Amino acid sequence: MKKLTVSASPHVRSSYTVPDIMLDVIIALVPALIASIVLFGFRSLLITVVCVASCIVFEYISRKIMKRDTTIGDLSAIVTGMLLAFNLPVTIPLWMCVVGCFFAIVVIKQFFGGIGQNFVNPAIGGRIVMLVSFSSAMTNWTEPLKWKDGLDAVSTATPLASLEIGGNITSLPSLLDMFLGVRGGCIGETCAAALLIGFVYLLIRRVIKPTIPLCFVGTVAVIMLIAGKGNFEFMLYEILAGGLLLGAIFMATDYATTPITTKGKVIFAIGCGIITAVIRLFANLPEGVSYSIIIMNILVPHIESITKPRPFGAEKEKKSKKEEAAS
Amino acid sequence: MSKIADGILKAVKQVKGGVLVDHHKDTKDMATVRITPPERVILPMQQHIGAPCSPIVKVGDHVDVGQKIADSDQYVSAPIHASVSGKVTAVSEVKVANGRLLPAITIENDGEMTLSEDIKPPKVENKADLIKAIRNSGLVGLGGAGFPSHVKFNIPDDKNIDTLIINAAECEPFITVDYRECIENTRNIVDGVYLLKDILGFKNIIIAVEDNKPDAIKILKDIADMDNHKDNAVKVMTLKSxxxxxxxxxxxxxxxxxxxxxxxxxxxxxxxxxxVGSVAFIARHVRTGRPIISRTLTVSGSAIANPMNVRVPVGIEASKVIDFCGGFKKDPVKIIAGGPMMGTALIDTDVPILKSNNALLAFADETRTNKKERACIRCGRCVAACPMNLIPTDIEALALSKDADALGKAGIMVCMECGSCAYSCPAGKPLVQYMRLGKDVIRQAGANK
Known part of the structure; x- marks a missing residue:
């Protein structure tokens, strides 16, 4: 008889692995990728390929330089590359994409220990750096579906910029166009239909729970309904405009940078919703989703510390006054 | 199904967490087979939780089947009986399934299987009699943990116990011992249930089964509805599998x-x-006086030629049991005493089967057991799976940093090492090992104080 394997229990494991999870996220992003090509042309695909390739290369090189084992096999760099690409306008110069990817992978992810250790979402971090560094290139929007005519890109404003409380919404694309993504915006964020297909896929595959997307979008909806004095149409535009759905479904659900318990997830998502709404309503910024997620990312350790579950059968922790005084 | 469901209780509360593992109850329809008694048995002096026993026989002595050969004067302990008749050939240290060396008595079987004269039905009229009988029978929990049963049933008078829960859930994959007990030993289960109810005065008795065993549910339901007990104290409850x-x-x-x-x-x-097996055993012991000298094992897994349920004498070597089941059809990579979730991996097959062993599983491949370990991505699957509401991934970090205070606050001592966290971890982390490491950190910190 050959030597037997002796290891600690359990002796069976689920077959689901980290690369499986990442592959599911990539699959869930494919509808939005197809939509971006249809809406903004093959340059969308080119941007995505450049971002994915540079993320993989940066991940590989930085791990090598830091003398750590290679982790490109977990496919997380591909997810980061796709998400960052989806948050860019179609006219973005490719070298800027590479700069954004460098920041996302090397500075935000690998400097802090690699997968699972980053304190903010790498794609959002990369995007915000680009937004601050190249603000005009990052807000240069073109009209959708015009690329087939072979004309030079026609500049347009995003619906979000045109949205004002009590303003005229007749100048905006129809709600159906908003749902299908026929509007100006980042390549991967406009097509709500494609993003929702990805959302359903992630739910079916149990990659994510609906908690964060629903609480996030729900909070924005409620605030906008109140701010718009009950104008339902205004609320729908707010939900479909900007990067809310992309952010809520794919970025605010990033495992590493969100709370681990359901209670924590609810707090996190409501916080994201409030910050997004406040930025959109009051701040002089084009969009609030990225900032809201990154701010809440930073608050995650604090959310975690107040939402720790009580171990089974443990007594409710009663902090004595002495302890409180000592701390 | 609908007919079976009549009058069957549903769980009062769904428990949190847990994992859906493949059941693999391949041997559920196989009637228990008695093994031919082996040439020798090895009986370690500790087959239970608590104080070890000391031998009361010496090398050269002749012993009969059921004769007490070791005992302890400690309360939390259970005596050990000879499972074959023959000569004591050694009192020495042997290796047991978990790798420890324990003193043990080896008996060479004379093939006669002479029953000891000590075996006679005990007189059981009150609680004290029953507890004494259970202690003398050497019974330990047959579900796997091996806690001496007389301690469990000897409820202090100041504790107000109203409910006896009979555990027939058998949630570990592969194992079908309790299921077969329900099908084959119905009579003993009935007697055991009503004996315990009448003597120990339980107000409620709940027999709990997972809902993937409809045949067992039906049989147990019949027991619960028995005519001579019209006070409706015995109920069957189905639990989600x-x-x-x-x-x-x-x-x-x-x-x-x-x-x-x-x-x-x-x-x-x-x-x-x-x-449920312990309950049935108590009834049989009260009727016949036979101590615990044999038990049923499920022998299964991809490397076993003929998976089956076998009744074996306590102390038989694992290799003999496997031979009886046709040996290996493929080279085994891993052999487990117990279930795949909580069982112990064997170093070798020359270890004796103990009272508390309920399965012997041999696997030819371990594709699912050796997942590549990666960094934690904080996906929270372990947190969702933990029935004890712990955060295994946090505990891993605390265990590695040997922070005893923080580990205690994180609640690590309630961990029962069920393995749900490690089962569900997509990063392949050996989380149960970190749990054990963490408990050890606490124990050491306690010892150093």
């Missing part, structure tokens, strides 16, 4: 909604949980 449904604390919560406080026992919330 979900690992680790059969764990004691989970069981208490499902059946009564009560939560056993951390560091306490079910008795502290008025419950006693007993394995």
């Amino acid at each position: 979900k690992y680790p449904q059969g764990a004691e604390k989970m069981m208490v919560q499902s059946a009564t909604g009560r939560i056993v406080p951390a560091g306490k026992l079910p008795a502290d919330v008025g419950c006693v949980v007993a394995n």
Whole structure:
């Protein structure tokens, strides 16, 4: 008889692995990728390929330089590359994409220990750096579906910029166009239909729970309904405009940078919703989703510390006054 | 199904967490087969939780089947009996399934299987008689943990116990011992249930089964409805088939909604949980006086030629049991004593089967057991799976940094090592090992104080 394997229990494991999870996220992003090509042309695909390739290369090189084992096999760099690409306008110069990817992978992810250790979402971090560094290139929007005519890109404003409380919404694309993504915006964020297909896929595959997307979008909806004095149409535009759905479904659900318990997830998502709404309503910024997620990312350790579950059968922790005084 | 469901209780409360593992109850329809008694048996002096026994026979002595050969004067302990008749050939240290060396008595079988004269039905009229009988029988919990049963049933008078929960959940994959017990030993289960009810005065008796065993549910339902007990105290409860449904604390919560406080026992919330096989054994012991000298094992897994349920004498070597089941059809990579979730991997097959072993599983491949370990991505699957509401991934970090205080606050001592966290971890982390490491850190910190 050959030597037997002796290891600690359990002796069976689920077959689901980290690369499986990442592959599911990539699959869930494919509808939005197809939509971006249809809406903004093959340059969308080119941007995505450049971002994915540079993320993989940066991940590989930085791990090598830091003398750590290679982790490109977990496919997380591909997810980061796709998400960052989806948050860019179609006219973005490719070298800027590479700069954004460098920041996302090397500075935000690998400097802090690699997968699972980053304190903010790498794609959002990369995007915000680009937004601050190249603000005009990052807000240069073109009209959708015009690329087939072979004309030079026609500049347009995003619906979000045109949205004002009590303003005229007749100048905006129809709600159906908003749902299908026929509007100006980042390549991967406009097509709500494609993003929702990805959302359903992630739910079916149990990659994510609906908690964060629903609480996030729900909070924005409620605030906008109140701010718009009950104008339902205004609320729908707010939900479909900007990067809310992309952010809520794919970025605010990033495992590493969100709370681990359901209670924590609810707090996190409501916080994201409030910050997004406040930025959109009051701040002089084009969009609030990225900032809201990154701010809440930073608050995650604090959310975690107040939402720790009580171990089974443990007594409710009663902090004595002495302890409180000592701390 | 609908007919079976009549009058069957549903769980009072769904327990949190747990994992859906493949059941693999391949041997469920195989009637228990008696093994030919082996040439020798090896009986380690500790087959239970508590104080080890000391031999009361010496090399050269002749012993009969059922004769007491080792005992302890400690309360939490259970005597050990000869499972074959013959000559004691050695009192020495042997290796047991978990790799420890334990003193053990080896008996060379004379093939006669002469029954000891000590075996006669005990007189059981009150609680004291029953507890004494259970102690003398050497019974330990047959569900796997091996806690001496007389201690469990000897409820202190100041504790108000109203509910006996009979555990027939059998949530570990592969194992079908309790299921066969329900099908084959119905009579003993009936007697055991009503004996315990009448003598120990339980107000409620709940027989809990997972809902993937409709045949067992039907049989147990018939027991619960028996005519001569019209006070309706015995009920069958079906539980969702979900690992680790059969764990004691989970069981208490499902059946009564009560939560056993951390560091306490079910008795502290008025419950006693007993394995269905143990209950049946008590009835048989009271009728015949035979101590625990044999037990049923499920022998299964991809490397076993003929998977089956076998009745074996306690102390038989694992290799003999495997030979009886046709040996290996493929080279085994891993052999487990117990279930795949909580069992112990064997170093070798020359170890003796103990009273508390309920399965012997041999696997030819371990594709699912050796997942590549990666960094934690904080996906939270371990947190969702933990029935004890712990955060295994945090505990891993605390265990590695040897922070005893923080580990204690994180509640690590309530961990029962069910393996749900490690099972569900997509990063392939050996989380149960980190749990054990963490408990050790606490024990050492306690010892250093």
